[in-house]
Amino acid sequence: MINIEVNNKKIEAKPGETILTALKRAGITVPTLCFLEGMTPTGSCRMCVVEIEGFADLIPSCAFPVSEGMKIYTDSQRVVNARKTIVELLLANHPDDCLYCPRNMNCELQKLSEIAGVTDRKFLAKKSEHHLDYSSPSIVRDPAKCILCGRCIRVCEEVQGISAIDFIGRGSRAFVGTAFNEGINISSCINCGQCINVCPTGALTEQSSIKNVLNAIADPKKTVVCQIAPSVSVTLGEEFGVRAGEDVAGVMANALKQIGFDKVFETSFSADLTIMEEASELVERIKKNENLPMFTSCSPGWIKFVEQSYPQFIKNLSTCKSPQQMLGALIKNYFSKNQNLEPEDIYSVSIMPCTAKKFEAGRPEMSYKGNDDIDAVLTTRELVKLIKMKGLDINSISPVLADNPFGDRSTAGKLFGVTGGVMEAAVRTAYWLLTGEELKVQAIKELRGLDGLKEATIKIGDLEVNVAVANGLDNARKVLDDIISGKKVYHFIEIMSCPGGCIAGGGQPIGADLDAIRARMQALYKIDEKESIRTSHNNPSIKRIYEEFLGHPNSEMSHKLLHTHYHEREILV
């Protein structure tokens, strides 16, 4: 430990750490803008500058290491004035349309302006002439609101290894854009929405489907049903003052009913179904020793990534549709019959932690006999808006159960929401399929936690199955490259595009820190620990649907509705 002095008070710091880290630990707040926990500091916004004795200029605390005896001032007049000027400069050409902005009241620029005490417009400038990029089914880019902090660029590059966007142009004409400044839909963007989660302003938002959903609800001819992804119930509450990780599944189901959905289903049910299909597929592939390793196919960003960057691995992807699409197909083709409805009469909505799901729902593969599996996808954030729009307070709503026939789930299905969860669920069922016995282990420790890359060797009878779990596509790339180079041999690999899995998906509430994400993860583990039905094959509704409709896993009907194939995809860059 070394000693430094901050605002005339002595604090301790670790050698080599940045000034900002030391200040945070000591509880001294310095406003930041371009700073992203765990990523390379770029020192570009200069918001976190501090005054250090002996230095002629102000120093960015996020990018400068502490040293013994350093005397730092975080609130001298020079610092405060510099910060205020920086905010004023940003506001000079930022649109004044907060009231119409999706990030109103949840905008870092608004907060910084308040902290800096900006009360009037000091600088005037021409407004940006960049146009909205509405081309993507998942993400809307509004470069006019962009303040060029570069957080989206770093997430896209460092976490996802995609680099679909970067700075273009110099000086005040610089902006963030795609290659050749074309629409983001033809870029390498995988629609994961991590950029939205880190954007401090309204420059990046999801493509909203709220209007379409409300119109469908208002249409008396439509039966409007929805499904809720496993991770949404442990994140939604945060937006209503509930502590992070609190499971609000029942309340949420009631809220959805009150919003006007005729039926509320659980995507965790179809997650169980996915496991039945996927585990069977895995067992078959291992028996035949073909197309191994097998990759999970639940994460649509990952699928697009393989299609565009690693097409040689398309055959290794599980042919299972994602749980969203499986349930969509069942709603339109099974539930409809039960209810004596035509598939066209049903408007099927999914509520997802994910923006890429919007893209997935629109894929041409995702339909049966001309009917799209899913009609609209709402993110957790959109659901929050919908609830607020309807004037509902989830703190005073009583919980209800999800509707049959797709309301039952095992905890294995629920685990889909967190990295390693699909793998754990699949291993449980594969074990049962191969040995006829239940896996004794309560939790596979190696597959849990937020590490970007996890590995395990699992003994199933005489078989040793090598599995890997990766989250964040930069980690997925490492896995693929290791397989190509022959460094690693695996049987089964789970990939989730977002770091941490769906609990930190690109459609989740904005501004979650690592602690919140950890709490969400623990919440899912707790559900798995508490409840009794812990395997997909023991979900009674799953048993019933095979008996009544599908026959058995990988049956002809399953292949018609629940499986698909992917193709090499061309992108601009």
Add this chain to the structure above:
Amino acid sequence: MSNYKSIKCCDECWHESEKPCNDYIDCLNSEPKCHTNEECKDLLNKNFTKLRYEEIDKPVVFLGTGTCGLGAGAGKTKTEIKNFFEKKGMEVDIVDVGCIGICALEPIMDIQMPGKARLSFKQVTGDTVNEIFTDFFNDKINEKHLFGQHRNEKLEAYKNVPYLDEHPFFKHQTRWVLDNCGIINPTNIDEYIARGGFQALSEALRLHTPIEICDTIERSGLKGRGGGGFLTGRKWKFSQNAQEKQRYLVCNADEGDPGAFMDRAVIEGDPYKLLEGMAIAAYAIGANKAYVYIRAEYPLAIKHLKIAIEKAKEYGLLGTNILDTGFNLEIVIKMGAGAFVCGEETALLNSIEGKRGMPKPRPPYPAVSGLFGKPTVINNVETLANVPKIIKNGADWFSSIGTERSKGTKVFALSGNITFTGLVEVAMGTKVREIVYKIGGGIPNGLKYKSVQIGGPSGGCIPESLIDTEIDYESLKQVGAMMGSGGLVVMDERTCMVDVATFFMDFIQRESCGKCIPCREGTKQLLEILHRITSVSKQGQQTAEELERYQSIINMKSLANVIKDTSLCGLGKSAPNPVLSTLRWFKEEYEAHIFQRKCPAKVCKGLLTFTIIPDACTGCTLCTRACPADAILGTLKHPHHIIHDKCIGCGSCVDVCKFNAINVE
């Protein structure tokens, strides 16, 4: 190697790039070391005499074909020279040389007859060649184009022809870096060696340890000529302390300042000097790979550099096991796309790595973690070109000239309102007045000096009251300017300093990389404020606009200081200098613009009032027809009248009026 053709005495000399000899350069400069043969000694000596053009057997014509020469028409001159000698049926050697420095007089052509001194002619455009040569071969020297003769004791001088070194332009210079420029064939390695080239490298590699080299350079007091002014030897020592074995040397040839062309001239005119300096530097810091980061807008410099690297490799002076000392060096040329910010070292490194040229926060400093994360030393062209002479002549020799804290010489690119635009190299401590009035030949048209802008857009200006400032790193800083890379723009009394600040701010805000907010948004705001100061107010909006304008000025200085205080890199930190510097020395001009709404130098068109002097106007109607705004009324042969509300201040009427009948205020 089949095309291998180095200078050798006889077949007993076995030096080759694959089988290098430690004594190679030493032998060439004295006598063979591995065998004794008087003939060989004579041959080497004779070779060198020839390569120095002290003994020639046919006429040699030297033509300045640097970028400046070519721009002035040297290409056509060359064709005409060839035509002339073909017609005359006379054999001739035409040698392309670089820029001798006095760009204003280009194309410069020298002719040397066997046994006679080298005679130099100025402004030799294609159409003048025939006349000059016809005169010359009729024993007449064309007075109009005569520039002077080169001094050489071994050759017969022309009578009544002044020596070039007595010309005021050269007389007050100390040409150490530029000594070969405009004199030698820049692509011929033999000529460079014959003038003592590669002796320093040979000496450094054979006789000194890297740390000794660093010491010598540090003791010489050589400071970075790219603007920072950090002690070069000390910088080299930093990377010596680094643990990593892989290290890089980077030569910054990304000369981005408007009006600066020192590096270009050195590389075009004497590329081997840079290579020699780089090799010594690389040896000193323990690098075996070096990059030259040069802008693609310098095609000729790149061409010469490529040839030079190729030749030096052939001669075993680059590559593996150089002069059998075990030292290896590969030099790679990396072309940049001409962004000003890529002259900033971390941005430059990003650009070499293939990334967008944007600066990174320091620490880590490049000496610790630079190119590809390895310890890297970055020096500019002029710094490295100084190195061979220091090694050859010693640290004391170098530090014998200059001021107390700035040693040696500095090359400046002289441009603007000055008689002799070009490249000058002066001892540190030379006064601005000497450069402008003695070397530069003063300001043309008898106009008065107003200021020089030194150090490029991020530098500052020096008003008349400070014209006796001695140029060195410290005193320039004191007056709010900086050495920068060496651009020196002279401005006469017709220059408006607010307009100058606007020009430079416009440049900077366009060239800011856009990464950090104070530089990206702040420079734009400064420019907007300057525009508001220099633009015209529309009728009826005056009060609101004026208030805004006053407010701007109050904000301007504090904004400039925040930009300086908080920007990420050197570009941003020095970005407000044009404003701060002009505001410091020419405050009254700002005040005239703001309060009186007048531009004293009559440059800012928005503030000028055009009126027709009735007594002078003949009513010729020329101005009426030239006015794009239909602001001039009048009938033929009657005095005209300008409607001020319609006038856009373009000045077209002034340009066309033959009777000086338009008054501008």
